[in-house]
Amino acid sequence: MDLSRRHFIEASLGTSMVGALGACSVNPRGAEAATGLSGQAGMPDWHIGYQNAPTHGFEPAPMQLVFGKPPADLKGSLYRNGPAQFQYGEQFASHWFDGDGLVHRIAIEDGQAVHQARFVATRKRREELVADKFLAPGFGTLGDESYSVQSSDDVNAANTSVLMVNGELLALWEAGSAFAMNAETLDTKGPKTWRDDLKGMPFLAHPKVEPDGRVWNLAVGGPRVGIYRISKSGVLEDFGMVDIGRAAYIHDWTMTERHLIILVQPWINENLRPPVVAGFEWQPQHGLQMLIVDKDDFTRQRWAQAPARMFFHTGSAWEDSDGTIKFDVVLYKQPVLGVGGGAAEIRGEWTGYESREDGILTQVVIPTSGDAKLVETGIVGEFPQVDPRYRGKQRRMTALTSGSTPNRPGTTGLATHDWSTGRSQNFAFGDNRIVEEFLFVPKAGGASDTESWLVGSVLNLKAGVTEVCVFDAANVNDGPVCIWQADYSWPLGFHGTWA
Amino acid sequence: MTRTSALIALMATSIVATPIATASDLTVTVEGISDVKGSIMMGLFDETTYNGDGAVSGANLKVEGSAVTATFADLEPGEYAVRLYHDVNDDGEMNTNPFGMPTEPYAFSNDAKGRFGPAKWDDAKFIVEADGTAHTITMN
Secondary structure (H helix, E strand, O other), X not given: OOHHHHHHHHHHHOOOOOHHHHOOOOOOOOOOOOOOXXXXXXXXXXXXXXXXXXXXXXXXXXXXXXXXXXXXXXXXXXXXXXXXXXXXXXXXXXXXXXXXXXXXXXXXEOOEEEEEEEEOOOHHHHHHHHHOOOOOOOOOOOOOOOOOEOOHHHHOOOOOEEXXXXXXXXXXOOOOOOEEEOOOOXXXXXXXXXXXXXXXXXXXXXXXXXXXXXXXXXXXXXXXXXXXXXXXXXXXXXXXXXXXXXXXXXXXXXXXXXXXXXXXXXXXXXOOOOOHHHHOEEOHHHOEEEEEEEOOEEEEEEEEEEOOXXXXXXXXXXXXXXXXXXXXXXXXXXXXXXXXXXXXXXXXXXXXXXXXXOOEEXXXXXXXXXXXXXXXXXXXXXXXXXXXXXXXXXXXXXXXXXXXXXXXXXXEEEXXXXXXXXXXXXXXXXXXXXXXXXXXXXXXXXXXXXXXXXXXXXXEOOOOEEEEEEEEOOOHHHOOOEEEXXXXXXXXOOEEEEO | OHHHHHXXXXXXXXXXXXXXXXXXOEEEEEEOOOOOOOEEEEEEEOHHHHOOOOOOEEEEEEOOOOOEEEEEOOOOOEEEEEEXXXXXXXXXXXXXXXOOOEOOOEEEHHHOOOEOOOOOXXXXXXXXXXXXXXXXEEOO
């Protein structure tokens, strides 16, 4: 990176590369946000990440290129999902995780980026909008007694991730059906039923897609877990059930080319009644157990054992030639929820820094026999991602959000770790930007996962707008390759996909 | 999950058709049937049987249109409730997914709906008058 480029990024991004001097208030476009979410009176600047999106979402609007040169080969759409309804009148949502899902599409082609977003039209969304208040029970919400609940989809917030299968966009939650959506207009079609006898079965928000397009996913219901195998054309090929012994909280899992690895963390919830968050119990005596299931025969299973850890997200797994399984995951020494996190932020309150537990990017090594080993990288972060061409296969790279600040929730940087060299890179955006999940997008003709772009969104707190940034996965230290900026901000989200 | 199992057990209660109508009849019409095939399996309950395994009476009604009607004769006037499911594939069972949630449509009198389980008696009950009563349930 030449000096002038670094200087511009420091000035415009307010990075911490030059310490406090880097926290510059210059907005590259020279003006405050014209439309969209503006800060509520008396709220801290970061609260724009937890404010309602417009009721009808965002109509397609071009984003402005404010830095760099977009890669010529970058063509496709970044789809993202996240909660975006936090308030009806004076009533705040009880938990961040219970906000209605807003699905975004940032279409990128010929150096241009266009943003649009629509809420997923769930029953919860429709009825609460009419009532102008929160009704449905949920993860952190007791709910209104008048709201009937006859299936998990009656409380489905469809707010956690997205998946594209055979041209159909699916909005994902973890305790109910996927919701099918039009990938162009983002109109909601309705709950996805993979087979008549599986109607209403949960479809986890972290499906795993093999490089050839086959999709694997889990349905979690206490100690019983269903396994979906879906062809790249979107047809259910197989479904089976396995017993994991305990009602462990399962948000994510991982797989190699041959095996599914279901992480049974000692964070147990036997009482899946609203508010779900109240039912968690940390039982470290069980350790972190892993059920390894043969993809070709779900009855062929073995268990592996590791020290007690809590987790939300894995990167991906592979198997060495001797059968040793290795995967990366962000591990916490104890749970990070259940202490009020996710509720106070909606009200603009931030007391979480003192009580936080750092998640460490860790490689879990499972030998063919004996206990698993945890190899910590020392990188504090979340939302680990890998190149989709290498899911289940040996690879070099993991990218994840990194860094934190005492002043607000959310991360401050983007990191990569190269498992083959042990080298890490990091770009610190500074305190004025909240960094969201970045996805690998293979470069045209790229032969390895270092030859990828990293594409993700960043909430610019100074300018009050959301940005989409592109990095070169091999040179994250150098900062963004380009940045597009919206005229407005949108609420912080969870996960996305590139299609 | 316990409540789900209870719901299924209650919905699957064995029921017997009673086609003859006289005074103190109850006529139950089920509207809004979306899938014109299979049968509506209907159970009629009083307060003592509502949460148990037995029914006061019942009907098995072939679905040949968007609505079906059942008539229950010679009832004692008083409070009753209806539970029904649409046996779409006519296998005689209320089908469920692997986690025990119904995969076939079901309904209760008063169009009552449950909250993590079947509708409560107080929400589903209605009065059968001495001179007869007609009740309509709408599937959704």
